[in-house]
Amino acid sequence: MKRARAGATPMRRRNLLRALGAGALTIPLGQAFRPAPARAAGGHAKYLFLLHTNGTAPWLWTPAGSTATNLVFSPMTQPLEALRSDLIIVEKLSSNGTADNHGAPGSLTGEGYSSNSRTSVDQFISDQLVAAGRSGPIPNVLLGSVASEQQSDFYRDGQVLSPIFDPSTAFQAVFGTTPGGGGAEEDPAVVARRRERAMALVRDELEALGAELGGSEKQKVELHLDSLRQLEELLSGTGGGGASCPEPMEPGDPGQPLLNSQAHVDLGINAMGCGLTNVVSVQYGHHQSTQFDLPGVGTADWHNAVLHNLGNAEQTLVNLERWLAEQFVAAANKLRSLPDPSGIGTLYDHTLMVWTRDMGDAVNHNGDDMRFVFAGGAGGYFNHQPGGVYLDGGGDAHQRALLTIAEGMGITNLDGFGDPNGARAPLAGVGSL
Amino acid sequence: MRHRLFLPFATSGALLAACVGHIGDDVPPAPGDLPGDDDELEAPSCDDVGPRMIRRLTNLQLEATLTDLFGPEVPFTEVLTDPVIHGFKIDATAAVIRDLNAQQLMVQAETVAAWAADTQLGTISPCQDHVAPCYRQFVEEFGRRAYRRDVPPTSVDAYVALALEETGFVDGARAVLTTMLQSPFLLYRHERGAPDPEAPGTFVLTPDEVADNLAFTLTDAPPDDVLREAAAAGRLDTPEDLERETRRLVQSSAADGRLARFVDGWLEIDDLLTRNKLDPTDQYRDDIARSMKRETETFYRHVVRDGGTFADLLNADYTFVDGPLAAYYGFGGGGDATPVQTPVGDQRPRGLLGHGAFLARHALADSSSPVQRGVIVQERFLCSELPLPPSSVDTDIAEPTEPTTTRARYLAHLTTPGCASCHRRIDPIGFAFEHYDAFGRYRDQENGYPIDATGELVVVGGGDAVAVDGLDELSAALADESVAQACFRSYSAYYAYGLEGCNPEAIEALSGDGASLEDLWVAIVQAPHFTHRR
Numbered sequence: 001m002k003r004a005r006a007g008a009t010p011m012r013r014r015n016l017l018r019a020l021g022a023g024a025l026t027i028p029l030g031q032a033f034r035p036a037p038a039r040a041a042g043g044h045a046k047y048l049f050l051l052h053t054n055g056t057a058p059w060l061w062t063p064a065g066s067t068a069t070n071l072v073f074s075p076m077t078q079p080l081e082a083l084r085s086d087l088i089i090v091e092k093l094s095s096n097g098t099a100d101n102h103g104a105p106g107s108l109t110g111e112g113y114s115s116n117s118r119t120s121v122d123q124f125i126s127d128q129l130v131a132a133g134r135s136g137p138i139p140n141v142l143l144g145s146v147a148s149e150q151q152s153d154f155y156r157d158g159q160v161l162s163p164i165f166d167p168s169t170a171f172q173a174v175f176g177t178t179p180g181g182g183g184a185e186e187d188p189a190v191v192a193r194r195r196e197r198a199m200a201l202v203r204d205e206l207e208a209l210g211a212e213l214g215g216s217e218k219q220k221v222e223l224h225l226d227s228l229r230q231l232e233e234l235l236s237g238t239g240g241g242g243a244s245c246p247e248p249m250e251p252g253d254p255g256q257p258l259l260n261s262q263a264h265v266d267l268g269i270n271a272m273g274c275g276l277t278n279v280v281s282v283q284y285g286h287h288q289s290t291q292f293d294l295p296g297v298g299t300a301d302w303h304n305a306v307l308h309n310l311g312n313a314e315q316t317l318v319n320l321e322r323w324l325a326e327q328f329v330a331a332a333n334k335l336r337s338l339p340d341p342s343g344i345g346t347l348y349d350h351t352l353m354v355w356t357r358d359m360g361d362a363v364n365h366n367g368d369d370m371r372f373v374f375a376g377g378a379g380g381y382f383n384h385q386p387g388g389v390y391l392d393g394g395g396d397a398h399q400r401a402l403l404t405i406a407e408g409m410g411i412t413n414l415d416g417f418g419d420p421n422g423a424r425a426p427l428a429g430v431g432s433l
Numbered sequence: 434m435r436h437r438l439f440l441p442f443a444t445s446g447a448l449l450a451a452c453v454g455h456i457g458d459d460v461p462p463a464p465g466d467l468p469g470d471d472d473e474l475e476a477p478s479c480d481d482v483g484p485r486m487i488r489r490l491t492n493l494q495l496e497a498t499l500t501d502l503f504g505p506e507v508p509f510t511e512v513l514t515d516p517v518i519h520g521f522k523i524d525a526t527a528a529v530i531r532d533l534n535a536q537q538l539m540v541q542a543e544t545v546a547a548w549a550a551d552t553q554l555g556t557i558s559p560c561q562d563h564v565a566p567c568y569r570q571f572v573e574e575f576g577r578r579a580y581r582r583d584v585p586p587t588s589v590d591a592y593v594a595l596a597l598e599e600t601g602f603v604d605g606a607r608a609v610l611t612t613m614l615q616s617p618f619l620l621y622r623h624e625r626g627a628p629d630p631e632a633p634g635t636f637v638l639t640p641d642e643v644a645d646n647l648a649f650t651l652t653d654a655p656p657d658d659v660l661r662e663a664a665a666a667g668r669l670d671t672p673e674d675l676e677r678e679t680r681r682l683v684q685s686s687a688a689d690g691r692l693a694r695f696v697d698g699w700l701e702i703d704d705l706l707t708r709n710k711l712d713p714t715d716q717y718r719d720d721i722a723r724s725m726k727r728e729t730e731t732f733y734r735h736v737v738r739d740g741g742t743f744a745d746l747l748n749a750d751y752t753f754v755d756g757p758l759a760a761y762y763g764f765g766g767g768g769d770a771t772p773v774q775t776p777v778g779d780q781r782p783r784g785l786l787g788h789g790a791f792l793a794r795h796a797l798a799d800s801s802s803p804v805q806r807g808v809i810v811q812e813r814f815l816c817s818e819l820p821l822p823p824s825s826v827d828t829d830i831a832e833p834t835e836p837t838t839t840r841a842r843y844l845a846h847l848t849t850p851g852c853a854s855c856h857r858r859i860d861p862i863g864f865a866f867e868h869y870d871a872f873g874r875y876r877d878q879e880n881g882y883p884i885d886a887t888g889e890l891v892v893v894g895g896g897d898a899v900a901v902d903g904l905d906e907l908s909a910a911l912a913d914e915s916v917a918q919a920c921f922r923s924y925s926a927y928y929a930y931g932l933e934g935c936n937p938e939a940i941e942a943l944s945g946d947g948a949s950l951e952d953l954w955v956a957i958v959q960a961p962h963f964t965h966r967r
Contacts, residue, residue, distance in 0.1 A: 138533065162514040164533070169512055173533040176540040195539065197598065198612040201591045206617050208585075209487065212625055217486045220529050224617065227535035234536065291709050301709050305798045 043380030044410030044433055045352035046134070046340075047272050049331060050122050050281040051265070052108070052144070052153060053324055053355070054290075054302060055362030057310060057317060058369045062091060066390030068429075076321035080373065082329045084388045088374040088430055093393035093401055095367030096422065099359045102287035102303065104367065105160075107153050107358045110399035110418030120154040121402040122281045123161075124417045125409050129278055134410070136277040137234040143170050143264035144283035146257040146290055152283050153358050163283050167251040167263040174271045175250075195235060203228055257285050258292050258323075265331045272347055273338040284324065287358050297323050307362045328355050332375055349377035352408045370398035374408075374430065381408040381431040391430070397423035404430050467519050467923055467933055468811075468818045479935035482965040485636055487621040488931060489528040490649075491515045493690075497654035498619065499545060502578055503557070508548050512537035519924070520698035520813075525931030530620065542614035550607035563602040568593045572609060580618040581655055582641040588618075622649060626966050636966040640664035643964055647675070650929050650958070651682040653691045672959045679958045683951055684738055692737060693730035695928050699813055702726060702790040710872065711799040716761060717872040724758035724772075725789035725873065731772045732785065737950040743921050744912035744947070747784040751776050758789070763875070780875065782904035784912075786810075786866070789873030796871035803843045803863025810862045814911055816920035817893050820855065836880040840867055857891060864888035865907040892916050918946045922953060929957045936960035 056076070065072035071089065073081050080087060098106020106112050108120035119127075126140035144163045145152050154161040164170040203225065210221035251263035261284045268280030285292075290302040297319040300306050306313045306320065335348035342350075353376035360369035370393075374382060383389070393401075399418045404426040406414055410433065414424065490498060492511040499507045513534060515522035530538070549557065557575050560567040572592040576584035584592070595612060596605035613619060622645050626636030638646065644664040648656040656664070660678060663669050669678065682688050697703040706722050731753040736745050754775050756768030763780050781787055795805045811817040833842060843863070846856035865888035870876050878884055886903040890910045899910045911917045922940055927933055944956035957963065 141533075160516075161532075162516055164514070166511065169510065169537070172510070172512065172540055173537045176536065193598075194608055194611070197595050198539075198542075198608065198615060201588070201595060201612050202615045202617070204591070205585075205588060208587075209617050209621075209623075213485060213487065215484060216526055217484060220487060220489070221617075223529050223531040224535070227531050227533070230532065231535040231539060289704065291707050293709070299709055299711075301798065305709065309797070 042432055043378075045350055045376065045378040045381055045408055046278055046342075047347060047351040048122060048125055048279045048281075048405065048409055049269070049272075049335065049351050049353045049376065050279075050405075051324075051328055051331065051353075051355045052281060052283045053357055054102075054285060054287055054307065055357045055359040056321055057307075057314075057363050058091070058361050058371070060314070060318060061321060061371070063089060063390060066388070068389060068391065069385045069387050071388030071390055076318055077325055079322055079325035079329055083332055083375045085386050086332075086375045086377070086382070086384055086388075088382055088384070088389040088391065089371070090374070090391045090393055090401055090427060090430070091369060091371040092395060093360075093370040093372070093398035094395050095359065095370050095398050096419075098367065098419075099370065099398070100367035101365045102358065102362070103153070104359060105153070105155065106367065107370070107398075108356060108402065109155050110397075110402050110422060115419075116158045118155045118158055119417065120156070120161075121405050121417065122154065122279055123156045125406055125411060126279045128406070128411045128413075129409070132410075134278065136271075136275055136279075138174065138271065138277040139230065140279035140281065141170075141174060141268050141271055141277050142281050142283075143268060144257075144261045144281075144285075146286040153287075154281065154283070163281075164264075165257070165260065167253065167260055167267065170264060170267055171250045174267060174276060175274075192235065196232075199228055199232060256292060257290055258294065261285070262327065262330075265327065266334060269331065269334045269338065269347065272335075272351070273341070275341040284327070292320070294320075294323060310363055324355075328353070328373065328375070335376065345377070350379050351376040352378040352381065352405065354405055367398075368395070370401070372398075372401045374404075378408050378431065379410075381433065383429060383431055389429075391427070393427075396427070399423055400425060400427045401430075403427075407431070407433065466816065467927055468816050479930070479932045479962060481936075482635070482961045482967055483932065483935060485625045485966045486525065487617070487623055488525045488649075489513070489530060489621050490619075491522055491528065491653070493522075493653045494649055494655075495620070497652075498579075499614075501655050502575075503545070503549055503553055508544055510541065512541050519927060520701050520703070521694070521928055522698075523928060523931045528931075535615075538615050538620070539611075542611045545614055546607045546610035549610055550603050554603065554606055558606060561602045561606075563597075563599075563605055565593050565597060567602070568596040568605060568609070571606065572596075575609075576613060578655075579613045580616065581645050582618070582623070582639070584618070588616075622646070624966060629965070634967060638964050638966065640667065640669045643669045643675075646963060647678050647682065647958065650963075651679065651691060651954070652685075652687040653694075654687065657687065675958045675963070676955045679955045680951065683954055689734065692734045695925070696729055696733035696785075697726070698928065699924050700729065700785065700791055700794075701809060701813070702729060702794045705790050705794045708794060709798050710793065712872050713799075716874075717793070720757060721761050721789070722793065724755050724761075725793065727755070727772055728753050728758060729785060729788045729790045732788070735774070737954070740949045740951065742947060742949055743918050745784075746950075747786065747908040747912040749777075749784050752781070752788065761874075762789070782869070782908070784908045786908050786911075787869070787904055792866065792869045792873035793871065798871065800871050801839050801863075801867060801869065802871075803839065803860045803866070804846075804856075805863070806866045807856075807859035807861070807863035810907075810911070811859060813924070814917045814920055815892055815895075815914070816916070816923060817858070819859075836882075838867075838879045838882045838884070840864055840885055841882075857889075858893070861889035861891070862907065865901050865904055868903060890914070915946055925953055926957055926960075929954075930962060932962075935962040 061074060061076045063072050063074050063077050071084060071087060095106050098104060098110060098112040105118055109118035111118040122140055129135040130139050142154055142161055142163045145165055147165050152161055152163050164173055206221055206225055210218050213221060251267060254260050254263060261282050264282045268282060271277045272280060285302055288303055292302065293299040298316040300313060300316055306317050310317065332348060332353060335351050336346050338347045340347050340350050355373035357371060359367045360371060399422045402418060403414050406417060407426040408431050492513055492515055496509050499509055516524055516527040518524040518527055554561060558571045559574055560570060569589060572584060572589050592609050596609050599605040599608055624638055624642055626638040626642065629635045629637045641664050644656040644660040648654060648660055668674050705726050706719060710717050751774050753772035754762060754764065755770050755772045759765060759768050764775060777783055785791060795809045796802050808819065811819060843860050846852045846860050865886050867884050867886045868875055876884060888901050890899045890901055890907060892914055895914060895916045901907045901910055926935055926940055939960040940956045943959055944953045
């Protein structure tokens, strides 16, 4: 179906700077790797990197024998040892019925089907960062899932969000602000004026249209207008952020969802490094249909042929979980490889990394054993231990872990997130502002 | 607001030991309602004709629109997301423009406009002078095709002013095109209508809007010249006008893709080629899967265009196979890559349920699945709302210690306390498929045991359970089932409207049980929702 790719020319650094506007902050690369900020507990992260996957078989995954000061890795979690001193693993948290099945809505929202306004933690954080003037020009980037589903566990105001699946499309969405069509480069001021006029006309038409409509139809128009406003801020630089960065390359098509998400991780972190966004979420696969064919892992469908065929596929699940852990570690390494646009340390030092899941026990459809893996420097928020940290949630509400993510991003007013009648405090012992 | 989930029953064991409660409270489906639902914006009520609305074009429709404007060489890449609801990518409520979409659309618009300004101006513009009258003519003429209606006067003025800001016609036209390609008048189908003088408070869609509806509903593309001319001449006003254009389009090749995508979504076979299959004989290959999907699409189109009925979909004694698939099915060799009508004879089951695509898609990687097949029939043919498995249940089906049959393993569902309440409506349907393995091949025995394909069709809201032996009997029972015919009408109407629950009574009155599938399309188009709003 696809023909010529729109704007497939790799982003030129100069164009990116132009696209970012006058507010772009240029950091000489020689200054990029200043010493990392202090890692003593106390502080908060600038960036959120959230990796979201299906649930697992807890009895195979759990790092049995771990303590609050020392992690003992299971075969599934072994690759995480590379991050040992920065790891905090929390298990045995309860979703209180909000995340006890594939695609249940509570894993990232803390709320069940009864809520019409549930919002996933990444979106809540994104909004809070925008309000605080701490957002990049793109408030958040949501990537992943599989082509045939285009749905996710991420929500905003009760609406399920659709991650961008195709890596090329994602690239264009994040880095595609250069004038399309190739040819001679144009004066950026001319391009900017042309875009401004075009958007003004489109906005006028949309507003006139919205005046005639009501209910959900008006809401569609409002979403479109919000999207235009976001674009205007990106182009004008008023959304904040902006920095020079290594020239990112448009990814190819890896041909399967999980490999696509490798490209998504790369792309999202590059966007952080370019000062384009502070919130990146990647959903690996989909809870119903994720076919994979990975060397060293196997060929199967995650849901049907692995999670619900465990008698025949236990080793495949072990392999797959190891592969996912490797992706988390690879993301950490990518974050470590890029200077923070502030010039202080690397992206990793300022990033709160978290691995979340749609439910706890995916084999048995049980949300009573939710688990979270935290890593990253998080600006000094986490209470790390040299041997790593393992915390037994003891059935506490998993919403507390979601609130921990928000607190780790420096958000102190947590009202408005999750179940107002549920547990409202972040987890004890994970980190401190 | 409906917040029901798609059911996670694509697993063999998902319901084992899970059904401690009930199944859907034994409540038959409401007319027009479909089981399962993804979260979405608050969908407008469609109890009568529904409110005035806009529908964002799908990626396919947007591509077809750009192709109509600029020709097949237009550079296009999919930048929007089409959420999959009920198996289809046509939901009128879930498809929106949000977040990064405006940026994506801007980049696409700039790319297309730059290309068009370089290569297409001689074709798409009646003049090329950098003066207001020329721009006005260009905006009005090209804009009418782009907007699929007259460009509002205020917009015409704005476009002319925008073009005159540039230094020459090429840049001026490029600025116009860039903006038009981001306009809500191009990106959405508008259903606002004009006040109905005969019914205060209601609106009648304009001829342009009706032409838009007909074209996108039946071809996933903008109106063709015939529809445009009919709209301009006032020949889209009467039910007879709608019937004429519906039959014309359904019978035309322009509807090929649209019809195929219905059967792909309804039967959930669209992703057949991406499903992992572990065939120990290596006979099931991508080319066979592709042929299977094409078999079902070709068959469905034929039944629609040949005056066939819902019962024909299930009972037809013929199918459409190409050479490789004919050999795979055991029809004998020969034939080329073109599917040809072929009697199924005694070797293959009748109707859609016996197609390889359906059988292979609704099975595990290496074995059949009575649960998957039972669930898909309950959901897609009977519109049953099945409950989610409760938490804290072991859904792994026990591995046999001795060779046995799939049926014998799944019988545990019917004997385990707490399970039978659900599985008695699922597995016995799936058992009727047991002569066909995970790859759609016929088998007489499994692991040395003879196949027992006896089963039972239980219909919530229907009559007594119907005992069946094998797939032909199951298909025949479904074909006779009024609930199944109503369910099919509901899926068809949702596919046309992108909304649930619109005008089921009106559609049934126009095209009840036993009507032809083409008549059903006519009924959907003649129902009030297609032309009226409140």
